[in-house]
Amino acid sequence: MEMDAMSPVSDLERANRATVEGLYKALANGDTKKAARVVGKDLEWWFHGPQKCHHMMKVLTGESPYNEFIFDPRSISVIDDLVVVEGWEGPKVYWVHVWTVKNGTISQFREYFNTWLTITELRPLSWLSRHHGSTLWQSQPRDLFKRSLPALMLAM
Template sequence: MAENNMEISVSEPQNNNKATVDALYKALASSDTSRVAGSIASDLEWWFHGPQNCHHMMKMLTGKSSPNAFKFEPRSIDAIDDYVIAEGWEGVHAYWVHVWTFKDGIITQFREYFNTWLTVADLRPVGNCSITSTLWQSHPRDLAKRSLPGLMLAI
């Protein structure tokens, strides 16, 4: 949700990117590797933040784990410019955020945040001044019960 009274308009490419990510999660759940491969660049750039034993999505994308090893069922999927942000959890202790970056309708970059609070901020200059606005923020359901490390993704 945008803050500072900034509204995020969702354009046609953003809708298409959001639909692509939604279809990607469904394809992963059903082991449809051809649909997954068709959405992702062959030289996908990947970045991970979290415990070393939690590289669940990368293991799924590279075929090193079965879809049943970890279930990615997004609670929300939001599009901002060329980024699509999905968040969800599995069980009680596994909160995750994925940031997918698109170029010409293909996913070129993937960032996985596991048990990490994420804030996405717009740091692009507007005219002669620099205004920072929050475009998206994590919404883990059990934040009041525990603390999570926080990171900011600047776009």
């Protein structure tokens, strides 16, 4: 897994990253009880991609076994309370998970499957002007650079 090189990482960001890394490690080891301990009981979940590809949600709800789809994170980036995890497997599979971590518990999960993602911060220049955005994170699947995929922007 790669470390992000964006900016200095706070203790809170380190803790959020460790929470999400622990979730993937627990799932890789088949320890669904440990994984369930870090996921909030009323997790808010969003999905974008083919309906048959709700892989992480199926694992988290017990609908499919932990090893039906192997999540091998290739990069992990932390932006405040967001932890962005990216993975790809060959030319057909690309996924991005965006986890929101509050007080050591995952409260929100966004799963993007075969979708390019850009996370942008929107902030007003003044109360009369339009919003100005800066890119906080962008998909970078090395194995799929020539592939055409739908693109989404997540505004924070």
